Amino acid sequence: xxxxxxxxxxxxxxxxxxxxxxxxxxxxxxxxxxxxxxxxxxxxxxxxxxxxxxxxxxxxxxxxxxxxxxxxxxxxxxxxxxxxxxxxxxxxxxxxxxxxxxxxxxxxxxxxxxxxxxxxxxxxxxxxxxxxxxxxxxxxxxxxxxxxxxxxxxxxxxxxxxxxxxxxxxxxxxxxxxxxxxxxxxxxxxxxxxxxxxxxxxxxxxxxxxxxxxxxxxxxxxxxxxxxxxxxxxxxxxxxxxxxxxxxxxxxxxxxxxxxxxxxxxxxxxxxxxxxxxxxxxx
Amino acid sequence: xxxxxxxxxxxxxxxxxxxxxxxxxxxxxxxxxxxxxxxxxxxxxxxxxxxxxxxxxxxxxxxxxxxxxxxxxxxxxxxxxxxxxxxxxxxxxxxxxxxxxxxxxxxxxxxxxxxxxxxxxxxxxxxxxxxxxxxxxxxxxxxxxxxxxxxx
Numbered sequence: 425x426x427x428x429x430x431x432x433x434x435x436x437x438x439x440x441x442x443x444x445x446x447x448x449x450x451x452x453x454x455x456x457x458x459x460x461x462x463x464x465x466x467x468x469x470x471x472x473x474x475x476x477x478x479x480x481x482x483x484x485x486x487x488x489x490x491x492x493x494x495x496x497x498x499x500x501x502x503x504x505x506x507x508x509x510x511x512x513x514x515x516x517x518x519x520x521x522x523x524x525x526x527x528x529x530x531x532x533x534x535x536x537x538x539x540x541x542x543x544x545x546x547x548x549x550x551x552x553x554x555x556x557x558x559x560x561x562x563x564x565x566x567x568x569x570x571x572x573x574x575x576x577x578x579x580x581x582x583x584x585x586x587x588x589x590x591x592x593x594x595x596x597x598x599x600x601x602x603x604x605x606x607x608x609x610x611x612x613x614x615x616x617x618x619x620x621x622x623x624x625x626x627x628x629x630x631x632x633x634x635x636x637x638x639x640x641x642x643x644x645x646x647x648x649x650x651x652x653x654x655x656x657x658x659x660x661x662x663x664x665x666x667x668x669x670x671x672x673x674x675x676x677x678x679x680x681x682x683x684x685x686x687x688x689x690x691x692x693x694x695x696x697x698x699x700x701x702x703x704x705x706x707x
Numbered sequence: 708x709x710x711x712x713x714x715x716x717x718x719x720x721x722x723x724x725x726x727x728x729x730x731x732x733x734x735x736x737x738x739x740x741x742x743x744x745x746x747x748x749x750x751x752x753x754x755x756x757x758x759x760x761x762x763x764x765x766x767x768x769x770x771x772x773x774x775x776x777x778x779x780x781x782x783x784x785x786x787x788x789x790x791x792x793x794x795x796x797x798x799x800x801x802x803x804x805x806x807x808x809x810x811x812x813x814x815x816x817x818x819x820x821x822x823x824x825x826x827x828x829x830x831x832x833x834x835x836x837x838x839x840x841x842x843x844x845x846x847x848x849x850x851x852x853x854x855x856x857x858x859x
Contacts, residue, residue, distance in 0.1 A: 453858075507858050549856035579856040606851050608766070608778040613806055616766065616781045618850040625783070640855040 436673050439479040439524025442500065444517045450585050454505045454550060455515040456491065459523060460498060468497045472557035473532030473664060473692045476500065477672045479524030480517075484510040487669040487687070489554035490528060494561055500525060503553035503585065529672040530691050533558045534662055538634040542570035544656075546647050548577045548619055548639025552585045554664050554691075555638050563596055570633075572599045573626050577619025577643070580607045600626055619643065620650045630655030636692075638664040645702060648695055661695035711736050714812060718759045720787050720836055728829050735818035739811050741765075747788065747803035747811075754791035754799045755816045760784055763809030768802040776802060780847070790837055792816025 442459040449455055461468070470476075475489045492501025506515045517523060535558060543562055547555050562569050574593060578584040584603065594601035602622040604615035615622065619639070635656055637647050644663050651661050667679040667686040674688030682701045684690060701707060712733045715721050721729065739758070741747055747758065750770050758765075764783045768776035779801070782788050788811070791799050797816065823830030 505858075577856075579854070583856065606854065606856070608781070610775045610778070612778070613764075614781075615764075615783075616778045618847050620850065621780075621847055624785075642853060643855045646850055 436526060436529075437671070439477070439485075439526050441522050442525045444519055444521050444523060445499070446519065447515065447517065450503060451583050453507070454503060454583075454585065456501060456503045457515070457517070457523075458492070459500045459502070459525065461525075462522065468492075468500045470494055470500070470528035470557070471532030472535060472561050473554055474528035474530050475554070475669075475672075475691060476502070476525050476527035476529065477669070478502065478514060479526070480510055480513045481522065481524065483513045485524075485526075485670075486510050486514065487529075487666075487672065489664070489691070491553035491556045494557050495564060503550065503556075505550050526672060529687055531689065533636050533692055534634065535561055538562075538636075539568050540570065542629055542633040543572050544628065544633050544635040544651075545572070545574045545576075546619060546635060546637045546639070546651075547575070548643040548647075549579065549583065550585065551637075551639035551643075551664070552576055555636060556586065556589075558636060559593060563593065563599070566596065566598070570598070571629075572596070573628070574599070574601045575619055575622040575626070576601070576603045577622070577639070578603070578605050580605050581609060581612045581614075602626065618646070620646050623650050623654060628654050628656070630657070630660075633660060635661045636664075637661065641665075641702065648699075648702075658696040658699060659694060662692055663695055663698065664692050665690050665698065711738070711812065714761065715759065718812070719785055720759060720840070724832060728826075728832060731822050731826070731829060732814065732819065735815040735822065737813050737815075739813040741805040741809040741811070743805055743807050743809075745805045747805055747809065748799045749802050750799055752799050754789060754797045756813050757790065757792050757816055758788040758803075758811040758813055760786050760788055761810045761812065763805060763807040763811075765809060766802075766804045766806050768804050770802060776804070778804075779851075780844070781806065787837075787840055790841060793820070793834075793837065 441462040443462055445460050446458040470490050475487050477485050478488050479485045488502045491503040504511050504515050506512045545555050562572050590601055604617050608616035635651050637644050665686050669687045670676045670678040672687045674685040679686040764781055766778045767780040768778050770776050
């Protein structure tokens, strides 16, 4: 069963003021921001996989996945890649500056459906950010889940997120973390190759596994193909989708994806739900 | 020899191969080791061998003038390293650079080629298995070319 969106206390269209408490550089163009509410009305409860709308006053509003620990309810954490004017303004916020936050929105990862089963996390690039809350949740409730397999692919070693955490996660029992890059420099001693090459290094138990995938759509297409080759059912594969989200509550239709609204019905979808849409050219 | 036969039979590349063929292949095989940092082979050198990696990691590098070599792929335990031994002019097209200490089974390419020529059934079996690997690596290379994580 998919997770239901966490109840929104206030008007979903009204941004709540949050203060920037920390901005940490992850890669040359990617930053993690820790925000804390400026009032006590709005908390930081969310489900792994949900997103917020972040309002950069005077610039614009952006849908950003929450990348922090769901157990820490006094804050919201976002990992943002600076690629345009709004994201650039956001990552350049100083400590103490205000940001408007709406949400959290959307359906999260199926953390309940995954209980008792192996969890396969496949992330590409910044796609690890929306999966990090799920990883925290599984590691904090380790006995409730089977094996945790994390496969992460990045463009190059300098583009990898959360490198210290990846190493720490690998030390947990029944947890396998494999990282690869498309282009390795001479000092890189890890794997070089696309993320799908990592599957051959882990023994999956397809009948008792749930896979959660986030990355560029083309990467997810290669990954779903690989997961199916390894025997995973399409009903046990979940993908995080991204479209141009505006209202975030299914009114405006900007993020319509076939019969679905990514903001309201997603961003996490069962692969079988959207498989035919993913196969449509130029859609 | 018995030990080598067992190791080769357990390698995924040779899984399910007729024992008579395995016997022929073992005649071309030997154990080898490479220290981390050593070159298993270098671009332009004769490709008379291919390897089944038992342990460690090998980087496939492209030599680039006036800059450091570019690593395009890494191979590790259970994987096949090299197919230039199969096709004329039998010359390595890339460097194979041990990133970690490597233990491998080396198969004498000339010896195996001769056996494949003598026994076309064996040759066809080997070729089918190699083509599967070549196809897989071609898919990887195409996926890599797409550069999916770049800002579009």
